Amino acid sequence: MRTLFLSLSAFLARPSLAQDAGQLLDTVHVTSRASTSGASATRSVEVLTGDDLRHLAGRSLAERLGRAVGVDAGTRSPAQADLSLRGSSFNQVVILVDGVRVSDVQSGHYALDLALPLAMIKRVEILRGAGAALYGSDAVGGVVNIVTRDDDAGEAGLRVGSFGSVMLAGLTTTRQHGWRLALGGDADRSSGHRDGTDYAITQLRATVDRPTSIGQAHIEVGQGVRHFGAANFYSPFPSEETTRSTTASVRLEGDPARPVTVSGGLHTRRHSDVFTLVRTDPARYQNEHRSWETGGEMNVRAALSPRAVLVLGADLLDARLRSLRLGDHDQFRRAAFGEVTLDASHAVTVNAALRGDHVQDVGGFFSPTLGLAVPLAGRAQLRGSVSRGFRAATWTERYYRDPANIADSSLAVERFWSGEMGLRAAVSHAFVDVALFERRGTDLIDWARPAGSAATVPWRTMNFASAQYRGVEATISAPALGGVDWVVRASGLRFDAATAAGLEGKYALRPLTRSVGLTGTRALGESSRVTVDALRARRAGEEGHTQIGAHVTLPLTRALQGSLDVVNVSNGTYLDAAGAPVAGRSAFVGLAWNAR
Numbered sequence: 001m002r003t004l005f006l007s008l009s010a011f012l013a014r015p016s017l018a019q020d021a022g023q024l025l026d027t028v029h030v031t032s033r034a035s036t037s038g039a040s041a042t043r044s045v046e047v048l049t050g051d052d053l054r055h056l057a058g059r060s061l062a063e064r065l066g067r068a069v070g071v072d073a074g075t076r077s078p079a080q081a082d083l084s085l086r087g088s089s090f091n092q093v094v095i096l097v098d099g100v101r102v103s104d105v106q107s108g109h110y111a112l113d114l115a116l117p118l119a120m121i122k123r124v125e126i127l128r129g130a131g132a133a134l135y136g137s138d139a140v141g142g143v144v145n146i147v148t149r150d151d152d153a154g155e156a157g158l159r160v161g162s163f164g165s166v167m168l169a170g171l172t173t174t175r176q177h178g179w180r181l182a183l184g185g186d187a188d189r190s191s192g193h194r195d196g197t198d199y200a201i202t203q204l205r206a207t208v209d210r211p212t213s214i215g216q217a218h219i220e221v222g223q224g225v226r227h228f229g230a231a232n233f234y235s236p237f238p239s240e241e242t243t244r245s246t247t248a249s250v251r252l253e254g255d256p257a258r259p260v261t262v263s264g265g266l267h268t269r270r271h272s273d274v275f276t277l278v279r280t281d282p283a284r285y286q287n288e289h290r291s292w293e294t295g296g297e298m299n300v301r302a303a304l305s306p307r308a309v310l311v312l313g314a315d316l317l318d319a320r321l322r323s324l325r326l327g328d329h330d331q332f333r334r335a336a337f338g339e340v341t342l343d344a345s346h347a348v349t350v351n352a353a354l355r356g357d358h359v360q361d362v363g364g365f366f367s368p369t370l371g372l373a374v375p376l377a378g379r380a381q382l383r384g385s386v387s388r389g390f391r392a393a394t395w396t397e398r399y400y401r402d403p404a405n406i407a408d409s410s411l412a413v414e415r416f417w418s419g420e421m422g423l424r425a426a427v428s429h430a431f432v433d434v435a436l437f438e439r440r441g442t443d444l445i446d447w448a449r450p451a452g453s454a455a456t457v458p459w460r461t462m463n464f465a466s467a468q469y470r471g472v473e474a475t476i477s478a479p480a481l482g483g484v485d486w487v488v489r490a491s492g493l494r495f496d497a498a499t500a501a502g503l504e505g506k507y508a509l510r511p512l513t514r515s516v517g518l519t520g521t522r523a524l525g526e527s528s529r530v531t532v533d534a535l536r537a538r539r540a541g542e543e544g545h546t547q548i549g550a551h552v553t554l555p556l557t558r559a560l561q562g563s564l565d566v567v568n569v570s571n572g573t574y575l576d577a578a579g580a581p582v583a584g585r586s587a588f589v590g591l592a593w594n595a596r
Helices: 002-009 021-027 037-041 050-054 061-065 395-399
Strands: 044-049 071-077 080-085 093-097 121-128 142-148 154-161 165-176 179-190 199-212 215-229 240-254 260-276 286-305 308-323 327-343 349-359 363-376 380-391 414-427 430-450 459-481 484-499 503-505 512-523 529-539 545-555 560-567 586-594
Touching: 044 050, 044 430, 050 061, 050 121, 061 071, 061 080, 061 121, 080 093, 080 142, 154 560, 215 260, 308 395, 327 395, 459 503
Parallel strands: 093 142
Antiparallel strands: 044 121, 071 080, 121 142, 154 165, 154 586, 165 179, 179 199, 199 215, 215 240, 240 260, 260 286, 286 308, 308 327, 327 349, 349 363, 363 380, 380 414, 414 430, 430 459, 430 503, 459 484, 484 512, 512 529, 529 545, 545 560, 560 586
């Protein structure tokens, strides 16, 4: 199999995980409320297009995101995954959809419980490094913004494969009297790659867009339902879980071409979770959570000059929890922020932001950030940034109790300082992006217990450690090299942690410490292409592992396309986020119809 991969990779590749610096800076919005290329130039950012995602082999969005630099997708099954960036925990990443926060204040385990079909994704913007100055609590390792499509499309697809997997998907759009309506959905079913990993996932979303005299209006409603076996996911029991996510938002995006614009909106997210500790004996232990997060924001953007932009804004969030085991809790969050970008052509670019947050029952916090970008000789640019951030404990960390886990309501807030230096450069036809970063955190929260404890000893939440992280990230893309588009990506991380004597933790100190990847695509015709992706990674305290995937797309008719995905080509054996073996080699065959 290794020989097969090497022979294929000799003519395959695609720069799907690295962008031309010029294109990247013009499209990324997650790094700035001002949406300026200057703000993006000062930070480490990466863009994956929807086309990139659909042509990477994988069973879920999380698995595909795991190919990006610095991203750790801790999957348990396609129904559940924990996303981390730059060695953070899964609770230290903020997830947005079209700029609207969908991260769950109860637990980061639910961050990817989306109501968003894969076919409706236009691109994913990944900000690596702290983003608290713009997004507040939890934006420690980074921010992931999923942007939905705004084009006209009609699509339908079917995919079948290993583990009894069947997936149906569809997307349709129409325009009437200036309105654009899009409806999308997918349904994915599988018996699972081992006992207790079966799942049934359904996602539906409807969006309405209309241009107005002052900007673009957006309305969306979504529903996501996941029912899955959760054997050993969180504790050593044959559990099962059902989650439901309902989202709705109304937004207005001001026209950035105007000297002064107003943007803002209202949004709500309702999430429920029914967790059964032993699926064959629900009476033994069962918990139901219902959370609501309703909020709003307003930004005023003013172009002070052709090169200077000021943004002032405020966010409000009302969060509520009703739980059989955690109890009933309410929390109100409010924040105000300001950001200024000085984007001088052929000179130093400056981006600075300051945010003040107040979290009910937790306290107030200030989060500043300062970024610089300096052009160098040739097509190169040096950048640097420094940020301060915080994370308040989730409700699960403060109140959850079951036979295997006991929470502590008196947890202190995690606090961080982060900094990075980076270089982007174009060398001949290749593009290089390198970053060095450091993050220092105190009062890190984790579930911990005495090292070597028996499985029956419960985990308890505590401010477990202080840690210092140092890392390096690099991406090199070489499009059209020998008829092949190539991307090489690598990251390394070192951390020093001071923990309470004799304790071991569950999540906080298990980051990926090494990763080296190669992605490649070769076009075989107007609509045909082959993509091979390989990743070698190692987690702290574990042996290294290899992931290899291959995707082939072939046109059957003008409107019909066939596809083949092979996941874990090398049939590697290593452990997933639950500490159990990952799925072995698997294959999936698909048919897709496109009306265009």
